[in-house]
Amino acid sequence: KQEVTQIPAALSVPEGENLVLNCSFTDSxxxxxxxxxxxxxxxxxxxxxxxxxxxxxxxxxxxxSLDKSSGRSTLYIAASQxxxxxxxxxxxxxxxGNTPLVFGxxxxxxxxx
Amino acid sequence: xxxxxxxxxxxVTETGTPVTLRCHQTENHRYMYWxxxxxxxxxxxxxxxxxxxxxxxxxxxxxxxVSRSKTEDFLLTLESAxxxxxSVYFCAISLExxxxxxxxxxxxxTVL
Numbered sequence: 001k002q003e004v005t006q007i008p009a010a011l012s013v014p015e016g017e018n019l020v021l022n023c024s025f026t027d028s029x030x031x032x033x034x035x036x037x038x039x040x041x042x043x044x045x046x047x048x049x050x051x052x053x054x055x056x057x058x059x060x061x062x063x064x065s066l067d068k069s070s071g072r073s074t075l076y077i078a079a080s081q082x083x084x085x086x087x088x089x090x091x092x093x094x095x096x097g098n099t100p101l102v103f104g105x106x107x108x109x110x111x112x113x
Numbered sequence: 114x115x116x117x118x119x120x121x122x123x124x125v126t127e128t129g130t131p132v133t134l135r136c137h138q139t140e141n142h143r144y145m146y147w148x149x150x151x152x153x154x155x156x157x158x159x160x161x162x163x164x165x166x167x168x169x170x171x172x173x174x175x176x177x178x179v180s181r182s183k184t185e186d187f188l189l190t191l192e193s194a195x196x197x198x199x200s201v202y203f204c205a206i207s208l209e210x211x212x213x214x215x216x217x218x219x220x221x222x223t224v225l
Contacts, residue, residue, distance in 0.1 A: 032212055043203060044156075044216040051211075089156070093212055100171055101146075101214060105155040 002027045004092055006104035013080055014112050021075040021107045023090035028068050031095040035064050035075050038087045038106070047088075048075070052095065080111045116140045117217035119204050125223045132191040134220050136204030144207040145187040146214070147171075147179065149200040156203070162187055194224045 003026045013019050023033070032051045036044040048057045048064040050073070056065040063076040077084055087106040093099065116139035126132050136145060147159040148171075158171030160179040168179050176198060180188045191198055204217040 034214065036216075043218045044205075046213055046215055049211060049213045091156075091214075100158040100161070103156040105153075 002092060002094060002102045004090060004102050004104035006090060006107050008107060009105070010108040012110040012112060015080060015082060017080050018076065018078050019080055021088050021109070023073040023104055025071045025092045027094065028071050029095050030068060031093045033066055033073050033090060033092050036089040036091065038089060044089065082111045082113045085109055085111050117204060117206060117215060119217040119220050121220060122218065123221045125225065126194055127225050128195060129193050132194050132222065134189045134202055136187045136217060138185055138206050141184055142206040143209055145181065146205040147187065147189045148203045148205065149173065150203060151200050159189065196224050198222065199224045
């Protein structure tokens with residue numbers, strides 16, 4: 001059974017810092033990996049999706065990498081801003097038919113002005 | 114937001130009463146999902162649908178049923194609500210060619 005772990009559970013950084021959020025998964029047979037952002041009391045916003053054949057994806061100040069063989073992904077946030085404060089979730093989709101998206105429990109990020 | 118709405122957004126009900134949550138999408142996506150989110154457990158899949166009248170169970174389906182009679186609507190029913198079903202419920206769709214999932218705003222359900 002696929003398990004997804006995100007470390008740390010919470011992170012507090014000063015504004016302007018570059019930071020890395022980690023995601024690990026136990027079964028490397030994945031179809032894709034997706035990073036989401038969730039603001040308090042809100043739904044999930046899709047940030048980046050990496051297909052299993054890709055190594056990284058970039059969107060603005062965000063860069064997500066994938067090392068499928070080692071079961072790891074990282075989300076790099078450059079020049080962090082207070083508006084980046086949120087919970088970041090990663091989720092993996094297995095490559096067998098009808099497998100569900102499996103989520104980590106998230107990293108709660110606080111960027112202090 | 115992929116045109117996903119959920120109703121109601123908040124609901125308080127009593128143990129033993131039936132509850133139906135609605136997810137509505139405007140873009141004819143084939144795949145739709147219901148998740149619940151709980152502290153310490155994260156997001157867990159309840160049921161999903163891969164077309165009209167085609168549904169299947171997820172990880173935590175006990176006590177829940179679903180129906181999809183139209184492409185745009187996916188209903189989640191708690192036949193007899195229990196306090197353990199107090200949660201935030203999210204509906205999602207996935208894009209058919211990339212499998213990217215997009216989520217609705219959520220329904221906060223409290224069962225007293």
